[in-house]
Amino acid sequence: MPASKIVTLQTSHRPWETQQPAAAPRHRHAAELIVRNVNKSFDIDRKPLPVLQDIDLVAKPGEFVTIVGSSGCGKSTLLRLIAGLDREFDGEILFGGRPVAGPSLDRGLVFQDHRLFPWLTIEQNIAAAFSSRPIDPETKKLLVLDHIALVGLKGFENAYPHQVSGGMAQRAAIARALVNEPDILLLDEPLGAVDALTRLYLQEELQRIWLEKGVTMIMVTHDIEEAVFLGDRVIVLQPRPGRISKIVEVGITQPRDREDPRLGKLKKEILSEFNSTAPINYSI
Amino acid sequence: MKTLGKIALSRNAQGILPLIVLLAVWVVAVRGNQPGSLLQNGSAKAVLDTGIDLIRSGVLWENYRASLTRVIIGFALGGSLGTLIGLLLGISTWADRLFGPLLTAIRQIPIFGLVPLLGLWFGMGESAKLALVALAAFFPMALNTHEGVRNVSASYREVAALYRFGLYHRLRYVLIPNAVPSLLTGLKLGLSFAWIAVVGAELFLTAAPGLGNLLEAGREQFRVDMIVLGIVLVGGTGWAMNAAVTALERHLLRWRPNFS
Numbered sequence: 443m444p445a446s447k448i449v450t451l452q453t454s455h456r457p458w459e460t461q462q463p464a465a466a467p468r469h470r471h472a473a474e475l476i477v478r479n480v481n482k483s484f485d486i487d488r489k490p491l492p493v494l495q496d497i498d499l500v501a502k503p504g505e506f507v508t509i510v511g512s513s514g515c516g517k518s519t520l521l522r523l524i525a526g527l528d529r530e531f532d533g534e535i536l537f538g539g540r541p542v543a544g545p546s547l548d549r550g551l552v553f554q555d556h557r558l559f560p561w562l563t564i565e566q567n568i569a570a571a572f573s574s575r576p577i578d579p580e581t582k583k584l585l586v587l588d589h590i591a592l593v594g595l596k597g598f599e600n601a602y603p604h605q606v607s608g609g610m611a612q613r614a615a616i617a618r619a620l621v622n623e624p625d626i627l628l629l630d631e632p633l634g635a636v637d638a639l640t641r642l643y644l645q646e647e648l649q650r651i652w653l654e655k656g657v658t659m660i661m662v663t664h665d666i667e668e669a670v671f672l673g674d675r676v677i678v679l680q681p682r683p684g685r686i687s688k689i690v691e692v693g694i695t696q697p698r699d700r701e702d703p704r705l706g707k708l709k710k711e712i713l714s715e716f717n718s719t720a721p722i723n724y725s726i
Numbered sequence: 727m728k729t730l731g732k733i734a735l736s737r738n739a740q741g742i743l744p745l746i747v748l749l750a751v752w753v754v755a756v757r758g759n760q761p762g763s764l765l766q767n768g769s770a771k772a773v774l775d776t777g778i779d780l781i782r783s784g785v786l787w788e789n790y791r792a793s794l795t796r797v798i799i800g801f802a803l804g805g806s807l808g809t810l811i812g813l814l815l816g817i818s819t820w821a822d823r824l825f826g827p828l829l830t831a832i833r834q835i836p837i838f839g840l841v842p843l844l845g846l847w848f849g850m851g852e853s854a855k856l857a858l859v860a861l862a863a864f865f866p867m868a869l870n871t872h873e874g875v876r877n878v879s880a881s882y883r884e885v886a887a888l889y890r891f892g893l894y895h896r897l898r899y900v901l902i903p904n905a906v907p908s909l910l911t912g913l914k915l916g917l918s919f920a921w922i923a924v925v926g927a928e929l930f931l932t933a934a935p936g937l938g939n940l941l942e943a944g945r946e947q948f949r950v951d952m953i954v955l956g957i958v959l960v961g962g963t964g965w966a967m968n969a970a971v972t973a974l975e976r977h978l979l980r981w982r983p984n985f986s
Contacts, residue, residue, distance in 0.1 A: 527884055545888045557885050561903040561981040570899050574890035604983040 473538035473548065473625040475501040475524065475658065480533035482519060483683075492683035493519050497533070499677065499686070501626070501658055506696070508673030509662045510712065516684025517662040518554075521628045524660070525551040538625070547575060550619035554631040556611040558603040558618070565590065565599040568618045575622070589617040592651060609640040613647070620655065629661040633668070642700075645671060649697055670708045671698060678715050688715050768950030773958070776951045790959065792935035793924050800859025801920045807860075808867030808916070809909070815868075816875025816901065817893075826872075833865050837923060841930055852934065855927040862923035866915035874908025875901050910975045917967045925960055 477499040483490040493516040501507045511517050522528045524535060526545040535542040537549060558567045568586045590599060593613035595606075603611050612632055619627055632648075633641045645668055652659050652672075663669050669676045670692060678688040690712060694704055749770065756769040780786035815822045815829070837858065844861075848854035878900055886900050928938020937956050944952030 525888065527887060545890055547890065551888055553881070553884075555881065557881050559882065559885075559899060559903065561906070562899065570895070571889050573895040573899070574892065602981045604981070 473658070474503055474536075475499070475626060475660070476534070476536040477520075477524065478534040478536070480520075480523065480531055480535060482516070482523065482528075482531040494523075494531070495683040495685040497684070497686060501660055503625070503658055504656050505658055506652055506672055506674045507658075507660045507677060508669040508675070509660065509677045509679055510664065510666055510669040511662075511679030511684065512664060512681055512716070514684075515679040515681035517679055518630050520679075520684070521551065521630045521660065521662055524626075525549055525628055527551075547571075547622040548625050550622065550624035550627045552612075552615050552619045552627065552629045552632045554634045556603065556608070556615040558611055558614055560603050563600050563602055564595060564606070564614045567603070567614060568621050571618045571621050585621055585623075589621045590614075592620070592654070593617045594647070607640075609636045609644060612636060612644065616648075616651070620651070620657070623655075624657065626658040626660065629659060631662055631664065634664070641668075646697075648672065653696060666709050666712050667705075670705050670712065671700060676708070676712060678712055680715075688712070768954055772951040773954045776949075777955050780952075780955070786940075786955075789935050789937055789940045792939075793928065793937040794963075796855055796859055796924045796927075796936070797917075797920050800856045800924065801863045801917060803856070804860030804863035804920070805867045805913075805916050808864040808869075808912070809871050811864075812868040812871025812873075812912075813875060815872045816905070817897075822872075822876070829865075829868065833869065837862050837919070838926055838930065841927075845931070850932040854931055855924065855934075858927045858931075859920045859923045862919040863916040866919055867909075867912045870908045870912030870915070871905060874905025874912075877908075878904045906978055907975075910971060910978065913974075914968060914971045917971065918964060921960070921964050921967065 477497055480494055480497040481492070482494040483492040485491070497520060499507075509517050509520070519528070523531055524537075524542065526542045526549065529544065537546075542549075558564070559570065562570060565586055568589060569582060572582055572585075587599075590596060593616055595610060595613055595617065598606055598610065598614075603614070606614070612635070616632065629648075633644050636644060648659075648661075649672060661669075661672060670690075673692055674696075676690040676692060677686055678690070679685065680687040690708060692705075692708060694702060698705065753770050777786065811825075811829075815826060840861065841854075841858065844854050844857050848857050882900050882904065886896050891899065924936070925938045925941070928934070928936035929942055933939055933942065937960055941953055941956040944950070944956060
């Protein structure tokens, strides 16, 4: 970085200029996510406990990035920072060239637990995502039904969350996160709470939705096979404090064959990253 | 569904059994009683006859309506104010810190302990009775609304933040639905307390038509039948109010696994 003293002096008088670099892409569908030198710690018993250390990460528009790591590596925390739910960190998170200053409908998030409101039907839950946005009722209805169809929940519009399976509730949660047509979808172990068979099926569904919508996705998982099967790039996080130890380019076009021997090789390569450290769940 | 309905019906019917036993004991105990004994004039038949007489003369309805009206007006005042205050304290942590302790402190005072003060402020007539009923309804509604709004889980708060809900949508989609079970508990307790308070107020304060008045008249005239009739009406109405709220609960909480 060729930063001369004069430039630093000039910008220090106008700090707002440093927040929005002129060269950054501004148009909606080319929104790039840049995580630059992010550090985050929690205060436990008044002592700072670092959870994320020097995280640098770029997600190109339309890319599927998976983040794999064992529990306690700060991967959920990282997603919460990107989503804007937690604003206390050091470093920079830019989306579409602008610093993330809070939640935005441009950035969707799916939690591990579906977090649908139990008192609203599937359809009402998805429609609730429009609350902060003026939209005419017809367009809203159309978008909601479109997304219910996208996740394969036609016929369950009027069901309450407790009346459907965990996998179906998670699909509804994905529909809710996508219904505002965000530029990026953040997925925090979305398949962590469903059974193994549903999980394999939902992985393929997620891949289909990604290909259909062309939305950037960042998915956090502790399942290496899932990470290599879905990701264009796999980011390996090591715990305590959470830091990036390896970035793997998968380089196989999607949709992929689960039995592809190249995936198996990548899985082994990533697994060896973990062998020297904390144990990790690498089943399936 | 039909068999389920049958089972539910027979289960409800089980609650009638102790009542029948009680009635039988009553009938047997009163028979062959010495004149002047405690239950003299208090036989089931005497109560029934008195009831019919009082209905015919319109006296019963006059008293019953007076009590019911006081509960409705008192509950409407106290209950709605309680709900509003509870909502405010639930939404605003600032208001909660400021007024929460005061509310908890006042609530510890038994309601009838306030009768002397209310008497001084409102006199011993109608407005004092309404004030007592309103106060009785206020606290359960305020406290339960407060509790229901406050205990929204952090997960739902995050969803609200994620979709940038304003106050209106937070109330509509998160805070109020989350508070409904608690609100219904408040409604049950508030109605029950209001009903207790109205009878108490009618007994303590200046005589005027009301069920409390009927009870008091029975005592003055040594009419056990009138007292028992009054007690049955008070109890029956309380039960009916509770049943009505339970039916409302079944409808409002149909999203819950155990309600549908």
